[in-house]
Amino acid sequence: MNKLLAWIFRIFAFLILALPSKMRWGLAKFMGRLARFLLRARARLTLENLLAAGYDPNEAKRISVGVWEALGLVGAEFIYYIMGDVEALEKAVTWEGIEHLEAALAKGKGAIIVSAHLGNWELLGAALTRKYPVVAIAREQGNAEFDKIISEARKKVAKMVPMRASLKPLISALRHNELAYFIVDQRGRGVHCEFMGRETRFYVGAATFALRTGAALIPARVIRVQPEQYRLVIDPAVEPVESGDFEADVKATTVRIMKVLEGQIRENPEQWLWMHKLWPSKIKV
Numbered sequence: 001m002n003k004l005l006a007w008i009f010r011i012f013a014f015l016i017l018a019l020p021s022k023m024r025w026g027l028a029k030f031m032g033r034l035a036r037f038l039l040r041a042r043a044r045l046t047l048e049n050l051l052a053a054g055y056d057p058n059e060a061k062r063i064s065v066g067v068w069e070a071l072g073l074v075g076a077e078f079i080y081y082i083m084g085d086v087e088a089l090e091k092a093v094t095w096e097g098i099e100h101l102e103a104a105l106a107k108g109k110g111a112i113i114v115s116a117h118l119g120n121w122e123l124l125g126a127a128l129t130r131k132y133p134v135v136a137i138a139r140e141q142g143n144a145e146f147d148k149i150i151s152e153a154r155k156k157v158a159k160m161v162p163m164r165a166s167l168k169p170l171i172s173a174l175r176h177n178e179l180a181y182f183i184v185d186q187r188g189r190g191v192h193c194e195f196m197g198r199e200t201r202f203y204v205g206a207a208t209f210a211l212r213t214g215a216a217l218i219p220a221r222v223i224r225v226q227p228e229q230y231r232l233v234i235d236p237a238v239e240p241v242e243s244g245d246f247e248a249d250v251k252a253t254t255v256r257i258m259k260v261l262e263g264q265i266r267e268n269p270e271q272w273l274w275m276h277k278l279w280p281s282k283i284k285v
Helices: 004-019 021-038 040-052 056-082 085-093 098-105 119-128 144-154 167-174 205-213 247-269
Strands: 094-095 111-115 134-138 159-162 179-183 185-197 198-202 216-226 229-234
Touching: 004 021, 004 056, 004 085, 004 144, 021 040, 021 056, 040 056, 056 085, 056 119, 056 144, 085 094, 085 119, 085 144, 098 111, 098 216, 098 229, 111 119, 111 205, 111 247, 119 134, 119 216, 134 144, 134 167, 159 167, 167 179, 167 205, 179 205, 185 247, 205 216, 205 247, 216 247
Parallel strands: 094 229, 111 179, 111 216, 134 159, 134 179
Antiparallel strands: 185 198, 216 229
16 A cells, blocks of 8 residues: 555656646646545544634635645645755745844854744745755655655755754754754643643644754745645744743744744735644534
């Protein structure tokens, strides 16, 4: 099954790279809608999460369709830019707020980029590497064949560190005033904090690194205006909490990070991955 899925992805990649623009992105949206139809449990979870976040049923259904179309676009954009022509990304991306990142790097301690699975997080990493050295944390894919394809493409644009590997490359990057890139919005073993009005748990790696190294926490995202046109938005640094109680400060800083990311997601809810298990309990559709 793993090899079959990998070959399906290769066929999809061939079409994305071969088709003209309008057909390319039309196919991407179709594949997203097809995934929504085939992955019924994930589609239901998408709606459950939207309802749990406070959206009314009609709005949740509307956003849900956009979420799955956006997922298809994320895959196609990864193929088109990361596996294909990363040089073309420079013309497609408009930068906003770069002064916040420059101010952080002027302190000489590097910067920790914190982001969500919002817009296109793969393009964020790729665009950042066009201007700065970047080391990124990467979660391994469940499908080994697919993971190999994705990992090889990512290595073209950034230095990747597997989530369970040694974190020395991240420490080294910050010591050399470079960027460490964390995607922090998936539920996991970590601290309890409120997110979208309900309590859940998030990993604390970004907050921990910031408090231990003094590197600035810089929220950033790439938002899709339309295919082949993107905004790379960099926000002011998230100030870490430094009371002297390290564990409490890690939690409080993580809460601050997630509050900023929640605001970003609320601005473009159809461009976030709502199909993951975010909370321990469900709201029925």
